[in-house]
Amino acid sequence: MRYMTAGESHGPALTAIVDGVPAGLKISEDQINSDLARRQSGYGRGGRQAIERDRVSVTAGVRFGRTIGSPVALTVANRDWENWTDRMAAFGDVPSDLVREVCPRPGHADLVGALKTNTDDCRNVLERASARETAARVAAAGIAREFLAELGVEVFSYVASIGGASLDEDDPMLAAPDYKPLDIELSDVRCPSEEATEAMKAEIDAAREAGESLGGTFRVVATGLLPGVGGYATAGERLTSRIGAALFSIPAIKGVEFGLGFEAARRPGSQVHDPITVDRKAGFTRTRNNAGGLEGGMTTGLPLIVTAAMKPIPTLMTPLSTVNLDTLEPEEASRERSDVCAVPACAVVAEAEVAFALADAYLEKFGHDNMTDIKAAVKSYRQRLRTI
Ligand code: EPS
Numbered sequence: 601m602r603y604m605t606a607g608e609s610h611g612p613a614l615t616a617i618v619d620g621v622p623a624g625l626k627i628s629e630d631q632i633n634s635d636l637a638r639r640q641s642g643y644g645r646g647g648r649q650a651i652e653r654d655r656v657s658v659t660a661g662v663r664f665g666r667t668i669g670s671p672v673a674l675t676v677a678n679r680d681w682e683n684w685t686d687r688m689a690a691f692g693d694v695p696s697d698l699v700r701e702v703c704p705r706p707g708h709a710d711l712v713g714a715l716k717t718n719t720d721d722c723r724n725v726l727e728r729a730s731a732r733e734t735a736a737r738v739a740a741a742g743i744a745r746e747f748l749a750e751l752g753v754e755v756f757s758y759v760a761s762i763g764g765a766s767l768d769e770d771d772p773m774l775a776a777p778d779y780k781p782l783d784i785e786l787s788d789v790r791c792p793s794e795e796a797t798e799a800m801k802a803e804i805d806a807a808r809e810a811g812e813s814l815g816g817t818f819r820v821v822a823t824g825l826l827p828g829v830g831g832y833a834t835a836g837e838r839l840t841s842r843i844g845a846a847l848f849s850i851p852a853i854k855g856v857e858f859g860l861g862f863e864a865a866r867r868p869g870s871q872v873h874d875p876i877t878v879d880r881k882a883g884f885t886r887t888r889n890n891a892g893g894l895e896g897g898m899t900t901g902l903p904l905i906v907t908a909a910m911k912p913i914p915t916l917m918t919p920l921s922t923v924n925l926d927t928l929e930p931e932e933a934s935r936e937r938s939d940v941c942a943v944p945a946c947a948v949v950a951e952a953e954v955a956f957a958l959a960d961a962y963l964e965k966f967g968h969d970n971m972t973d974i975k976a977a978v979k980s981y982r983q984r985l986r987t988i
Contacts, residue, residue: 609732616740623669634741644941707914741952744959758948762816765799811918818947827901838897846953855909859892
């Protein structure tokens with residue numbers, strides 16, 4: 601299962617096409633819309649989210665609520681488009697009063713993108729490099745999430761830190777973090793602790809006051825996984841690299857850790873690897889989950905736990921210095937309307953990327969054509985594992 605998106609931040613709409621979707625999968629528009637709303641939420645978002653009310657429109661591949669085995673096309677309209685029709689028109693003459701973006705923001709794709717594409721207007725780059733595109737990813741991932749849910753796999757996320765404020769957790773690798781979804785979603789920063797939520801909001805307030813922006817870390821957790829999904833034999837099969845690449849494809853992601861992550865490099869082997877036990881009913885399992893649910897590039901059957909780090913958003917209301925592309929003189933970077941912090945939203949996008957990578961690996965193992973055959977293959981595999 602793969603997706604591709606198109607669309608500019610202030611163009612008419614974002615579009616996604618998902619292919620490799622099996623027939624007979626139930627799709628819920630409401631579920632996708634609720635994920636889109638989660639991605640829009642979060643303390644620290646800027647004025648744009650007051651304009652947008654992201655809703656999906658499914659225009660291909662689904663009939664009477666079920667997939668029919670053809671590519672699924674999804675669209676999310678940009679409500680802000682009506683304010684940009686002249687500046688972002690697909691055709692017609694360049695408006696005489698058009699203000700080009702010529703002061704590239706350090707940390708954004710503006711400068712390198714403009715050099716690469718030979719444009720004198722960074723808007724041609726920033727419109728697509730904008731994280732607005734991730735709305736299309738979340739919509740598209742609705743297909744992957746429904747597929748996984750049918751097979752008993754759930755994907756959720758929570759924010760672990762914003763700036764200097766962190767969630768104080770017991771060792772999350774001892775077992776799966778089992779926070780209540782409601783506690784996460786009711787928090788303004790999608791963090792399951794009220795105390796940490798308040799500390800994170802205070803960091804965001806201080807950053808806004810100072811014209812700053814903030815990054816942070818979050819975890820994505822997938823439960824209900826079968827062991828042996830992914831592969832060890834070739835580079836392309838390894839789920840570690842596939843999920844890693846998927847997460848690094850999200851704008852602003854600077855680090856990804858599986859399970860213990862970098863901490864594993866500081867401990868001796870006996871305190872890193874997870875002892876194996878066997879249970880007559882459940883089959884093989886582990887006494888802890890330092891591996892974060894992946895061994896040898898395959899799922900172990902324990903929850904997948906992956907932590908990602910997001911850098912602060914490059915648009916600063918107290919801008920850094922840059923160079924004007926027209927005059928080559930030093931100037932302040934442009935001050936686009938922006939978010940102070942988008943870590944809670946980014947965690948929802950990361951759920952989408954993890955869901956795609958897992959759905960793709962499940963389809964590889966259990967077949968592609970239709971849900972009946974896939975479920976039969978999953979059932980037979982489950983039975984074989986229990987009879988070991
Ligand atoms: C973004 C800048 C802001 C964000 C946007 C990403 O948009 P605008 O320039 O229109 O105020 O709100 O994110 C979204 C629109 C979104 O839906 O996530 C940027 O420069 O990357």
